[in-house]
Structure formats: structure tokens, C-alpha cells
Amino acid sequence: MKYFLYLAFAFCALFSCISCNDSNDVDVNDINKQTTIVYMPWTGSSSDSGLLYDFMNNLDSIEGAIVNNRGTNGRVLVFLSSSTDSSSLYEIVYQRGQIKHVNIKKYAGHNYTTATGLASILNDAKSYAPALNYAMIISGHGTGWTYKEDWTSYPTPAKRHVFNAKRRTPLPLTRFYGSVSDNQYAANISTIAEAIGLTGIKMQYILFDDCYMANIETAYELRNVTNFLIASTSEVMSIGMPYQSMWKLLASPTPNYDSAVQAFYNFYKNYTYPFGALTVVDCRKLDQIAARMKFINSRFTFNTALTDSLQVLDGFNTPLFYDMGDYVARLCTNTDLLNDFNKDLKSAIRSTAHTDSVYSHIYLYSPRYIKINRFSGITISDPSTNPVVLRGRTKTAWWNATH
Template identity: 40%
Template sequence: MQISKKSVSLQCVFHSIRFKVNKGWSTAVLLFFYLYFKNNVRKTVSERNIKLKNRFMKRKEYCDRLKSAVLFLVLSFSVIACKNDDPDPVETERQTVFMYMPWSNNLLNAFHKNIDDMEKAILERGLSNEKVLVFLAESPTRATLFEFVYSRSPFYPEQRQRVTRKVLKEYRFSSTPEYTTTAGISSILKDVRSYAEAPRYGMVIGCHGMGWLPVSAKEKTIRSSRQVGKQTIETYKDHWEHTDRPMTRYFGGTTSQYQTEIKTLADAIADAGMKMEYILFDDCYMATIEVAYELRKATGHLIGSTCEIMEHGMPYDIIGKHLLGNVNYRGITEGFYSFYSNYKYPYGTISVTKCSELDDLASIMRDINQRFTFDETLLGTLQKLDGYNPVKFFDCGDYAAKLCKDPALLDQLNRQLQRTVPYKRHTEYYYSMSLPYPPGTEKIHTFSGITISDPSIHPTTITTKTETSWYKATH
């Protein structure tokens, strides 16, 4: 059988076309599967990436929410902590305040009230660089030293702040208490330093007070310039012995056994090596020039009353915050005045003496005493600040004004006196248990903030005043 060339040629063309067609389909199929798998893989990868991304986003969102919650809590506590707290003044040094309350017979209940009031002041203000220690004699032979411990918590708002009392030491004394001696007081001060050592110390002394007058027996031997050549024996009442009237506050108790000399206190502070930033006497008649001069090396400032102070004593719930940290002497005097102006017995005097100025004051007073002699006929015109007869304590500024006849020298003294007693306040009247009662008061006409006994002719002062450091420095 012969096949024509034309037929072969057609077959070749056909096979060629079939091959090309088949090849095209194959390519199309391959391309289809390639694109299908590519899209599915990309979709799968994309979905996986989306899932991973979602998971990451959820994790990131979770972390962001956690951070926000933590930040919210921190800010909340910060707001809570700051909301009711006044900013404390910046303290550069630690401070220890020591409340010293030796046995004082009939003032124990008043002391407990004073301690409670100081606790209120601490609760209101708080403690940062300060410590407050208290020595309290519950009887003539038993005493306790304790510390006010201040704590705060942000977790229990109703108990955020509280003050507790931590007993540090118990004391037992003999029938002649050591706390009336130099060694005994020094030992107590050293205990305070061992428990709460600090660069700055403040001391608050609560008891009865009788200014600079020395401890003596009830029966006195009297010898005055008007009784030359004879001696008499006289028994008289001290101010705290009048029991039928409102009570006031001897440095120590009401009997000589529990009383302390001012020089004893000064020597004890020196022996303990604890010069005070201030001494606050919560006692009667302690703002005297004689007391301040005797203590000028023991303390920087002396805070006290020129007159008798009511049994309530210092209003620690008001002035306590001013005794802590950066001491606010103006705040102390203003707080005292504010309290006693509205008290049921509205009588009170207070002053702050800057002890570093006392030597300059003594120098000027010495010049005055060398040139002038006081005219005793003017004694009745002087501003008295007690209830005794004869008077023991006179206003220092008024006495100087009636002693010195040189206006320039008097002006020099007055300016120095102002520097020595920079802060002072008084009510219109002062009260004394020794004045006729009722009302037991006298009006204050002039007030320099400190008393002097130089012109006194009282039996207890007439000779003993010449033995004071002040008298020796100015005569």
C-alpha cells in the first residue's frame, strides 16, 4: 500500500498540532494547579499569620491592660497617700523631744492629760525624723520611761495612723529620789540618749514651779534690809497650798524632798552632754531672768510662763506640732494664747527667751546698776506678776524703766531685751492662787515677757537673790 507524500505530510501536521494542543493543556493544567496550590498555600500562610498576629495582638492587649491596671493601682495609692497629708517641712537633722514629769504630788492626773494631748498632736502631725520619749513618775519611788511610736498604713484607711507607747525602762527610787540630784537627772538623760540619740534635743518639764528660788524647808529664817540686827521666824503659804480655789502648777513637788534646784538641772544637762535646743517649763514662774541666765549654757531657748500657769498646763494638742521638727516659737506662743483666751479660766502668760542674748543683756544691766539705784518708793508702781506679799517677781522691762534715768542707755537695754525675748503673749489678766479669791486676778499693764527679783523684799528673796548667777553678773 502506498501512502502518498501528501498523506504523510498531513499526518505530521496533525501530530504536530495534537502535540501542541496536548502540550498547551498540560501547561494549562500545570498552571492551574500551580496557581491553585500557590493561592491555597498563601491563604493558609496568611490565615496562620493572621492567627499568630491575633494571638500576638491579644497578648499585647493583655499586657497593655495589665500595665494600665498596675499604673492605675499605683496612682490610686499615690492619691490616697497624698490626699490627707500636708507636706512635712524638710528636716536636716534628727530630733528627740523628752517630756520629763517627775513626782509632783497633786499633778499626776494633769500629767496624764498632757501626755494624751501630746499623743493627739503626734497623731495629727506624724513623726519622720523625730522621736518623743516620756519620763513619768507615778509615785515618789516609781517611774517609767516610754516612747511614742508612730505608724501608718495605706491599706486600712480607718487605721492609717496610730500612736502606741513602748516602755523602754522602769525605775525604782529610794525615799530620797535620784531625780532631784545632778547624778540622777544626768543618768535619766543618758538613758534618753541611749534610746534616741540625735543631734538636736528638746526638753519639756512638767511640775510645780517657783522660779529661781532655792529649795528650802517650810520654816524660813527671815533677814531683810528693814530688819537689820534681828531675826524672826515666819511660816507662810506657798501658792499651791491654797486648796479652796482653781489650782495652778515648784519645779518638782510641793515639798522640798521632791524639789530640784535650777543649778542641779543645768549641771545634769552639762554632765549628760546634751545641750537642749529648748527647754519648755510647764510650771509656774519659770520665765525669770535668773532661771534663764543659769540655764544659758544648757539650752538655746527657754519657754515658760512669768506667772502661775493653770493646772491644765500647756495645750500640747495645739502646740505639740510646733515643738517637733523645725521648732516654731511664734506658733507655740500664739497657740498658747489662743487656748487660754478661750479657756474657762482665761489667764495665761508665755514667752520665749533666746539664751545666747543673755550675756549682752547682763552687760547693759551691769552698766545701769553701776550708775543708778532703785528708788524703793516706786516699788508699789512696778508691774507685779505674782500674788505674793511682798512681791517676788516683777516685770523686768518695767523695773529697768524705773531704775535707769538715762534715756539712751534705757533704749539700748530695751532693744536688747526685745532680742532676748523675741516672742511673748499674755491675756489681759493673770491669775494667782495667792491673790484674794475670788477673783484671784490682777491686770497686766506692761509685759516684757520675763521677770526679775532684784527689787523684791520678800523674805525668801532678800538674801538668796544675791547668790544667783544673774545677780553676780549684773552687780
């Protein structure tokens, strides 16, 4: 009898707990599905504001797109450096047709150039705006995978963008991600990968609003911390990404990559300076490409006499970035192997588009128009003889995985 009463009591208690849990169930619609982190670190020096003016214009475009879309479709956090030693993290909130900024945290110094410093910022964003998915937009200077410490000589003080109508002066592009005026404000791609890895986040995508970031070395370095990489093989004009038309397509738990790339292309083909290229790389498929490339490298040696005939996608006197598809087509003379490689590469390039030519203004008095004849959507530096490449390429994860 006592045993029966005990079972009855236990059953009632269990039923009560279940009923209580049912009443407190979380509505799946209340869960934040996407947090987009817009990361804009300092890009100048103690006497130069770098790209701050451009960043403010980019933020205006993002906020304009949010107003037009009547909401953020998730949460949007911005990390912005306003000086060499002052940065802030805030949220962009849409309320009744208006944009509001909610301050989250202030930061002193430039610890964001270290893996632990950047990881701390990302963890602050993660704690404040937890989500099922995270995405990151990185604005700044960029010359691909190259290491800041390997640049001992650069043709001119460099910036991300080519033109700035407000200043009415030609602005050459950058030499590496971060600040070009003072490399104490710069960071290598490997540092970014390490920082994101420390947070335990795997980004839905990383969009680089920078020059020269759609290269196999960068994509491979980031493959474990992002599903997709969105970037340009070449230089980016001063206005950067056309956020008014691209934002709605990317600020979503299910980004529309094809339409975003098409929006970029449609904007730039009609722009005053009609030059641009954009690619979405599926980083989850790069290990297969690396394995394929290692086998090809073990079988074939590139004929350096063909270097001058390769499709170049930068404006350096000694090129750094060559079209990857074109390079492998000249390297691998076995038709079956080449077909297998091309199949893998096509699978990894989720979407890509380019104008007829791209523009380079690295050298102040000799801008260049580079005709695109062959384009796979991603570049490689393997055939480059540029001293910066020779100093740095053996340090990359890509080189070590494929040689």
C-alpha cells in the first residue's frame, strides 16, 4: 500500500513538473537566429584617420537599408574605432521607423590586433546578442593573406579604396589588413582565425569589405571558423560594398549569396567607375581542394616561362595574385586530373561575378585597368615571385597543406 502511494505521489510530482515546463516553453520565434557583427578597427595612425570617413558612410548605408527593410531581421552589432586608442561596441536598433544606437561597451588601446583581444570583443558581442548563427563584416585595408611583418617596402602609402569623391583625390589601395599608416594597428589573417576559434563561434559568413581577400590562402586559413567567405579578388572602390542593395540579402539566417553577388555586380557595372569583382567561397569544401592540389603539385612542376601569360588580378609591378583556375590549367597537363580539380573548384565557388575589367591604383601616378580574360573567382600566389610572397607563403596553412 505504501509502495502504491509512493508511486502515485511520484507520478503526480512528475506530471506537475511537465505541466510547469510546458507553460514555460520558449517560442522558437523568440530566439534570435542571426547576429551580424560589423567590425571596423582603426586604419590610420596618430595623425591620420585612415578609412574612418568611409566607414561612417558604410554605416549610413547599412542603417538606410535597415530602415528601408523596416527592421534588422536579427541583431546588428558594430565595433568601431574612432581614434587610435578609443573604440566602442554598440547595437543598431530599429524602432518605429527610426535608427537607435544602444551602447554596449567602450574599449581603450588597440588590443583588438591580438587574437585574445579580438576574441574578447567577439565574446562580448556573443554574450550581449546570442544567436543561432553569427556573421561578420570586416572593413579595412587588405592585401590578402600576406603578413604585415613581411612588407619592408611598399610603392606608396596605401589605402583600401581607389577613389574618394569627398576628398577629390586619388587614393591607392592597401598593403595588408588593418592599418597601413602604422602596423601596430594591423592584424594578420591567421590572428583573425585564431581569435574566432577562441570564441567557439563558426561564422555563417565573413564578408571582407577590403581589397584582395578572395584568395585561396585566406579562404583556407579561415575554413574552420566560417562556412562562407565573401570577398573580392581585386581592388574595391571607395564606396565599398553597395549595402543598400546587398544588406537585406545577407542580414538573414539564410543569406541569399547568389542574389547578393548579383546586386554587387549590377551596382558596379552602372557605377561611375565600373570596376569590381566579388566571390562567395564555400570554405567547407577547401580540404578536398587542398588534397587535390597536393597531388597535382606532387606530379607536376609549373613552367615559369608561362608566368607572363597567366591572368593577373592585381596591379603590383611584380604580381601577387593570379587567377587560380588559370594557374592550375597551366600547371596540370593531365586532362582527367584537371577535370577533377575544376569540378572541385566549381563546387567551392558558391557564386561569383566581375566587370569586364578591374582597376588598380597602387602606384600613385600610374593607375591600371586590368582586362579579365579568364576568371575562376579566386586567386593564388603560388607562381608569384614578389618578395613579400617569397617571404611569407611557406608560413601559410595552404602552402603546408599542398606542398
